[in-house]
Amino acid sequence: MEKQVQYLDEAVIRFAGDSGDGMQLVGTLFSNTSGSVGNDVNTFPDYPSEIRAPEGTLYGVSAYQIQFGQKRVNTPGNKIDLLVAMNASSLKVNLPHVKKGGLIIANSAGFDDKNLKLARYEKNPLEDNSLSDYHIVPLNISNIVKEELKDSTISPKHVDRTKNIFALGMTYWLYDRPLNHTEKWLEGKFGKKADILASNKKVLKAGWEFANKSEVFKTQYKIKRSDMKPGHYRNITGNNAAAIGLVVAAHKANMPLFLGSYPITPATEILHFISGYKQFKVKHLQAEDEIAGVCSAIGASYGGYLAATTTSGPGLSLKVEAIGLAVILELPLVIIDVQRGGPSTGLPTKPEQSDLFMAMYGRHGEAPLPIVAATSASDCFDMTIEAARIAIKYMTPVILLTDGYIAQGTNPWRIPNLDELPDIKPKFVTNPEGFAPYKRDPQTLARLWAIPGTQGLEHRIGGLEKEDITGLVSQDPANHQKMVNIRAKKIEGIANDIPLAVVEGEQQGDLLILGWGGTYGAIKDAFDKLRSEGKKVSYCHLKHLNPFPKNLEQILKSFKRILIPELNMGQLKSIIRSTYMIDSIGLNKVQGLPLKAYEVEDKVNELLKVKE
């Protein structure tokens, strides 16, 4: 049969099935293959919060969404072009996200009476014409793989487990992707189990052939490679990027690394990764609680380590007192807060940006500290290094804000050459001559770092207010004022050492979108679309939240109106108002969902209708 070829700029596909169907795996393999052919890729895993949800249920559905394209792909995409649904529940849960006219490949074996009942379908949707808005392709994948592998020696259970690989093979034909990247992965994974390896390879190929021959797939889609900068790439989650960022920052600083942490969703993977880095001499302590997590990190920092603690909202609440101690001790510390929906236990697996206030103000006393935020999964690497750089250079705790969305989603990360990264130079003192614990570098106002083990530098520090320079305990009123001022000035001064904010679009005008952190992808997509439609709107995205870039005030004053989309009730908006006396318009979403590009577009279009 003659097939048509259609070129696309980008596509969004979603693999959905039961928790045990291997959807995360095929999603990952598809995105890695797409990266390897030179597409930009952005993914988001969507798995149940239950550990082993009962089979076939609506809440047991596990999905993996991928957007890949020729141009920059900033988000996992909105509406789905292709849904692979392995059972009835996965169809039901994901159907609302499928484009009208979109393609749905449904494993009809997953639509038997039992599955239909679990999915609360009265009638089989594959047979009752209810899906006439879509291009639905029912296939009994279970039978197909049974037939394909009838000569194989592997058990029927293992045969059935290859369904996902068959589906993956079909998607490879549909989007014209090669099999070799996945074959190589299978060889690495099943190298020692020849029969399983052979079966999987066979089924993968069979999926490809099936789609190629089948009458129902009339079109093959092609997406040209994007002009990505040459180099090595890999798809990486934000948590993995942060973990690697810590190791690389320690390497750049020529310091050993310590992580003190307590498990909490969605930050736990950073602890998982770090605990496996013993070959890099990384030390970690899974502490008894978050307080001990941060305190042990403070201890390690006192001992001369690059020390970090990783957590999410509830854990940050527990760390607050100790972070204040790090502020007055003036010890470097990287605090990574992977934000999730709050308050309290809130929405443990869902993203939000509602810890900005706590990062900014959540300590007693005057205790300013630098705050940075990452814009994407791969940016978690850069911003972890930035947090470490600031912490060490200015002898201060630094909070890095990421969120559950970028922490678990992926995008291709161009693996940097280590020389491209900023140098980090800790200022250890070793000479007792003229030493005083709170003597400062006149430029950065950072105190010098004297670590135990250095002969002649024995000294005491603590949480009580200390006298300038000597660090001796002091209750003197004027001294307290002075020390509060110094600590504040030190943090303010960091503004001279961070990149200026950048405005895309006109540098002045009517409407500026101001974003921060993990909503970058959605706002950027919206902005690009609006610009391509000729709309007059500008965009500035912040990664440094305390201090702000030096030119931010100037930028804000160059626009009549400012729109601040954020996943909270207006925290940046409020800080901007209190800092610069500049009011703005909020686009505030707190649904446990990431920001969507169309939400920003709609808001901007609405604002543009009423000209100021």
Place this chain on the structure above:
Amino acid sequence: MNTVVDEIRFRQHEGTVEYTPKDFKAGIDVRWCAGCGGYSILAQVQRIMPTLGIPKEKIAFISGIGCSSRFPYYMDVFGVHSLHGRAIAIASGLKVARPDLSLWIATGDGDCMSIGGNHFIHACRRNINLNVLMFNNEVYSLTKGQYSPTSQQGQVTKSSPLGVLDDPFNPASLALGSGASFVARGYDGDPKYLQYLFERAAKHNGFSFVEIYTNCVIYNDGAFDLFTRKDTRNEHSVMLEHGKPLIFGDNKDKGIKLDGFTPKVVSLTDGKYSVDDLLVHNEKDSTLAFILANMTYNQELPRPMGVFQAIERTTYEQKVEDQIAYYSGKPGAGKLENLLIDEDSWEIK
């Protein structure tokens, strides 16, 4: 690549390591009340420090908050006066990072067993080599006299004007139950014995817990008189000595005998029992340690003092070092490229 910290960690001390107690005095005024038990503890610590043969720069005192937690300011070594309850957590991170340091914790009964209780029990079980000196005065002193987790039932304090209702912790039992490898008890008024306990704690390679009955002259004066005053202590306390029978009394005329698992006081003069019938202490016997610690609040029995248990087992920080040595010693280990580029990566030319 050797880091700066490695360099400092393995650097040799210049000159000899010969000190006098004076070398450990920080040269600032000690601000405890006259008569506070803290003075004796400080003096004994300063007295034993020179005997340890550890360079001053390798010693650090970490404390929480409380009268007792002022301690680090008075020692001319490294020190951190940290947060209420958190000294052990901070020291745990420091020790894992820097096993070369000799770490001491000065803490109070509130600091250690109340707000810091969680860190305490977990440090016990991990067996991190920390020397914890708990100044037990059975009261919160710095905050001016509220009851603490070791205050006795009925004790009248500012926050228990009608008497404490809670049952107290028995610190030695708590430490043993949490897996501490070295557990001992002494009191401020016996300098020689405190020195002995501190030296033992210092030399014990593992978590050491020394509970010190410390008189607070202001908020709980005389709380331990029965066990510490010359005229009463012989009748009301018993010294634990490794390999020796438990004998006590003004005339050494009483002893402790085990009746099943229950310790009983027996007379050595009424002809029924001799020294050979008495319980013989064994620091290596953890079951015995529990029985002895459990004597603590039993009014019928003398209060046990001394080393309840001293059992060596591999420290946490040593296990971390061993893991690191093993994995970083493998061929190709430590190559950052292997961390950056994984099996899923690809190249764009």
